[in-house]
Amino acid sequence: MAGDRSQEAKAPVLEVRNLRVSYTTAAGPLRAVNGVSFYLWPGERLGLVGESGSGKTTTALSLMRLMQDTTVVEGGEVLLDGVDLLKLSEEEMRQARFAKISLIPQGAMNSLNPMMKVGEQLRDTIRAHQPKGNSKATIDARIQQVLESVELRLNVMDSYPHELSGGMKQRVCIAMSILLNPKVIIADEPTSALDVVVQRQVMETLRRVQVALGAAVILVGHDMGLMAQFVDRIGVMYGGKLVEVGPVRGIFKDPLHPYTQLLIKSLPNLDMKDVFRGIPGLTPSLLTPPPGCMFHPRCPQVIQRCSVDIPKFVEIKPERWAACHLCEGGRQ
Amino acid sequence: MRGLDLRYFVRRIGMFFLVIFAAASFNFLIPRLAPGNPIGAINSRMSQASAGIENGQAMFEAYRKRFGLDDPIYIQYAKYMWNTLRFDFGESLSAYPAEVWEIVRPAIGWSISLIGVSVLITFAMGITVGAMLAWKGTPKLVRAFLPITMIGGVLPYYLLAMLLLYLFAFTTKLLPMSGAYDSGIPRELSGPYIISVLRHAILPALSIILTSVGTWALTMRGLIVNTIGEDYMLLAEAKGLPKRRILWWYSVRNAIPPQLTHLAIALGYVVSGAILVEIVFSYPGLGYQLYMAIVNSDYTVIQGITLILAVSVGLSVLIIDLIYPRLDPRVTYVAESSG
Ligand SMILES: Nc1ncnc2c1ncn2[C@@H]1O[C@H](COP(=O)(O)OP(=O)(O)O)[C@@H](O)[C@H]1O
Ligand SMILES: [Mg+2]
Numbered sequence: 046m047a048g049d050r051s052q053e054a055k056a057p058v059l060e061v062r063n064l065r066v067s068y069t070t071a072a073g074p075l076r077a078v079n080g081v082s083f084y085l086w087p088g089e090r091l092g093l094v095g096e097s098g099s100g101k102t103t104t105a106l107s108l109m110r111l112m113q114d115t116t117v118v119e120g121g122e123v124l125l126d127g128v129d130l131l132k133l134s135e136e137e138m139r140q141a142r143f144a145k146i147s148l149i150p151q152g153a154m155n156s157l158n159p160m161m162k163v164g165e166q167l168r169d170t171i172r173a174h175q176p177k178g179n180s181k182a183t184i185d186a187r188i189q190q191v192l193e194s195v196e197l198r199l200n201v202m203d204s205y206p207h208e209l210s211g212g213m214k215q216r217v218c219i220a221m222s223i224l225l226n227p228k229v230i231i232a233d234e235p236t237s238a239l240d241v242v243v244q245r246q247v248m249e250t251l252r253r254v255q256v257a258l259g260a261a262v263i264l265v266g267h268d269m270g271l272m273a274q275f276v277d278r279i280g281v282m283y284g285g286k287l288v289e290v291g292p293v294r295g296i297f298k299d300p301l302h303p304y305t306q307l308l309i310k311s312l313p314n315l316d317m318k319d320v321f322r323g324i325p326g327l328t329p330s331l332l333t334p335p336p337g338c339m340f341h342p343r344c345p346q347v348i349q350r351c352s353v354d355i356p357k358f359v360e361i362k363p364e365r366w367a368a369c370h371l372c373e374g375g376r377q
Numbered sequence: 378m379r380g381l382d383l384r385y386f387v388r389r390i391g392m393f394f395l396v397i398f399a400a401a402s403f404n405f406l407i408p409r410l411a412p413g414n415p416i417g418a419i420n421s422r423m424s425q426a427s428a429g430i431e432n433g434q435a436m437f438e439a440y441r442k443r444f445g446l447d448d449p450i451y452i453q454y455a456k457y458m459w460n461t462l463r464f465d466f467g468e469s470l471s472a473y474p475a476e477v478w479e480i481v482r483p484a485i486g487w488s489i490s491l492i493g494v495s496v497l498i499t500f501a502m503g504i505t506v507g508a509m510l511a512w513k514g515t516p517k518l519v520r521a522f523l524p525i526t527m528i529g530g531v532l533p534y535y536l537l538a539m540l541l542l543y544l545f546a547f548t549t550k551l552l553p554m555s556g557a558y559d560s561g562i563p564r565e566l567s568g569p570y571i572i573s574v575l576r577h578a579i580l581p582a583l584s585i586i587l588t589s590v591g592t593w594a595l596t597m598r599g600l601i602v603n604t605i606g607e608d609y610m611l612l613a614e615a616k617g618l619p620k621r622r623i624l625w626w627y628s629v630r631n632a633i634p635p636q637l638t639h640l641a642i643a644l645g646y647v648v649s650g651a652i653l654v655e656i657v658f659s660y661p662g663l664g665y666q667l668y669m670a671i672v673n674s675d676y677t678v679i680q681g682i683t684l685i686l687a688v689s690v691g692l693s694v695l696i697i698d699l700i701y702p703r704l705d706p707r708v709t710y711v712a713e714s715s716g
Contacts, residue, residue, distance in 0.1 A: 111615055114513075142617030150615065152608035159609070159707055160630045169626070170616045205706040221616070 056127070057084035058228050058261050059108075059146075064121035066100075066107045074117070075331045077103040079285035081121075082358060083366075085229065090255070090262045092272040092293075094308070095282030098328055101265045102151060104282070105231045108263075109146055110138050125229065144174050147222040149251075151233040151265075153215045157206035163217055164188065164202030170224055191220040194254050212243040216250060223254050230255060233265045248275055270312055273297060278364075281305050284329045284339035287358060290366040301367040303346045338370070346371060386699070393695045400687035404680055405457050409450070466681035471673035477681040480666060485685065487557050488662035491578050492651050495585040496643050502526075502586065503593020504636070508629050510594060511601035514620050523594075530591030535653035538584035542657060545580060553577050555659035581658045585651055589643075596639070600632035607631070634705040641697035645690030 066078040077100045085091050093101050106112075108123050110130060123130040125145055130138065150156045158166055167188045168181075175184075189199055195216040206214060215235060222230050232251065236244040252275060255262050266272050272279060273293050280290040281304065289302040300306045307324045326343035329335055335342055341351035350370050358368040448456070460467065466477035506526050509515045515523075529537060546554040558564070559573045604610060605628070613627045652664030659665065663682055670678035702708050 106611075109615055111611060139617045139619070142615055144617065148612070148615040150608060150612050152611075155608040156612040157609055158613065158627050158631070160634075160705070161626065169618060169622065173616060173618045173622070207707045218612070221612075 055087060058087045058126060059085040059263075060122075060124040061104075061108065062122040062124070064104065064107060064123065065119040066103055067117050067119055068103075068113075069115040069117060070332070072332050076334065077285050077331060078107060079331075079334075080358075081282075081285075081287050083280055083287060083290055085261045085263065087228070088256075088259050088261055089278065090252075090264060090276040092276035092279045093263060093265045093282060094267060094269050094272055094279060096324075096328055097267065098331075099282040100285040100331075101267075101282055102233055103285075105148070105233050105263065105265050108229075108231060109142055109148060111148075140174065143170060143222070143227060144225045145227055146229040146231065147225070147227040149215075149218050149222050149230065149232040149235045151235075151237070153218050153235060154211055154238050156218055157214060159206055161205075162202065163204050163206060163209070167191075167202070167217075167221055167224065170221055174225055187224065188220075191224055191254075194223070194257065195220045195250050211239050212247055215239065215243075215247050219247070219251055219254060223258055223260070226258060227260055229261050229263065231263045231265070234267070235264070236271075237266070244271070269308055281308065284334065285331055286339060286368065287366075288340065288368050292364060295365060301361055301365060301372045302340075302369045303344050303371070304340050305367075307345075338368075389695065389698060393691050396691045397688055400691070401458065401461050401684055402454075404684050404687070405454055408676060408680065461684065466684070467677045469675055469678050471670070471675040471678070477677050480678055481663070481681050481685060484661060484663045484666045484682075487660065488651075488655075488664065491557075491581055491660060491662060492585065493644065494578075495582040495651075496640070498582070499586045499590050499593055500636070500640055500643075502590045504597050504629065504633065506590065506594035507597025507632075508601055508624060510598040511605075511628070512624050514624070526587075526594060527591040529587030530589070532588060534584050534588035534651075535657055537588050538581065538654050538657040541580045541584055552580055557661050577658075577660075581651070581654050581660050584654055584657075593636075593639075597632060597636065600635055601628050604628045604631045634701070634708075637697055637701065637704060641694050642690075644693040644697075 061084070062082050064078055064081045065076070067074040067076045069075075079100075081100075081104055083091070093104065095101055103116075107116075107118060108130070110118075110133075112118070118131060121131065125141070130141065130146075133141065157163065164185075168184055171179075171184050171187065185202075188202065192199055192201065197213060197216050197220065201209060201213065201217065206217075209217065218235070222232075235251065236247050239247060248271070251262070262276075264272065264276055269279070276293060278290060278292050279296050280287050281296075281302065282288070283304050289296065289300070289305045291301070296305060297309060300309055304324075311324060324343065329339050329342070335352070337350075337352040337354055338344070338356050341347045344351065348370065354370065356368045356370050356373065358366060359373065360366050361372050464478050466481070469475045469477050469480055472480065506523055509519060510523055532540075542554065545552045553559070553576055557574060557577050558570065559577075562570050562573050564570060609631075610623065610627055613623045618627075651662070652668060654660070655662045655665035656668055663685065666678065667682045669675075670682065
């Protein structure tokens, strides 16, 4: 599968280096993404997990340079096929969106324009990226293809978004994201608003079209259980930083970072069905972050060094990356 | 039509006629209930007028009969309703024997064309200016000029009307002072007549447009800014749509429906809304005729115009109601199945 050793010889399709993004607030800069680095192999599925507010959405949107007025990219590189997206002109970036890197947004329930028929919203996506000459028939043929691949009937094209169910809207968003054969698809909590049954169906669909297309996926979510069934590798975010990245199997068998260990322990398992053990303590303030490791105030294994030095994000053993003084010292 | 079933349609039209019926009834009742009974006033005016005339009393009696004032009230009411149905509002009291309808009908035309068109222009301008105010991509030079559209809004419109009149008609004589057309030109669809009508409409239209476009623009800007945080705006940008497409088809498109209700009301008040402008420019629309009728205590004309006012408000709300599902696909009017 993707993420195998055989893939490693190839170049990653996406490489993020030391990405730093902040929001300008009245109380000063809020560092939402603070030095995030990872890579993504072609066709691979990478999951990004972390508590709410850990910077997953900001990371995801920054990769496509989707900014608000207050967003400041303070540094880093986002290399897509070796080209730094952060250095493209506005127009070049616009052209890259959905053609090379696409998004299945977090608020999928309200992500379609309520005033426009679904078909028109799919068409304008294509038109924004293709020469004017393309006939409507050609465009519609492609749309019909992708609608079939996400198991939607063609008559959704003539529907308005409010006439569709949540699952159908999400499928429309998936169809839209593959319309232009992108290399990378970012799915930001694509199923969080759906009920469990529909959630699984939609995830299955997403997996199927992604495999067929050979695109790589970054799946953002907070449900590690769901994530584990879907992705090849997992990246764990905490306080705007990646604290651990590794293959699913390895992370579940032998989590390196104390935060990952707690996350996995807090998963509801078969023995103790309804007992959900949260992680004690509060999420760190991103305006006035604690010195040293972001996690040290909540860490059960904290040592003296943790409140002084910021741990480096390094490859502890093959394919296993983590930012923790304990593993650095213990396993190197 | 989508979002509209026949039963709802029929019911909504029925509602409209019910409202008109009620308005007509009030229109009949109120003058008869008011202190200083207008019928008495008419009587006394007539008796005064007839005092010096031979057979004055007989003539007065004939008038009473002529206007049906001897009949019991319910007969008067039935006659009034029947006549109203046929647009027969009786004769003008001050311009007798001219029919009220003859006075009112041309005025309706002038009001609808002057004020109706001005309101629609204002609406379109308000949307455009509001969109440009809200949009980050607006060129700086254009943005610098936008606040000018707000200036008109701080003046009462009759003041602006007088200012325009003074500058463009009185001082420079660029445009005519008053009326709706040059009386020297034959009233037919000819080039000179149309030009004359347009020249007469410019100043009154400008004073309506300039004083209200700012308010529309500010409301529009607010509605557009509200759309910026919406999820569909993020996806629109993520899709790589050009900025203009996002502005007009995603942002503005979503901001327009809430404005339509205001438009319906503004159009409904076409008649009364611009009385002062019509007076300043002696523009022979409904507002001007209403004013003249009040000055002359011409009750039948007043009655005719107030009824038309009620009809125009009812009608424009009806029209917007019926086309709303076309403009906002989420709104559907389907009569809930009874039972
Ligand atoms: N527009 C914004 N302005 C200021 N702070 C923001 C804004 N958007 C997000 N944040 C903050 O940035 C941090 C990361 O948010 P986000 O990326 O949405 O996290 P996640 O997706 O993991 O929940 C949070 O602390 C959040 O409060
Ligand atoms: Mg999020």
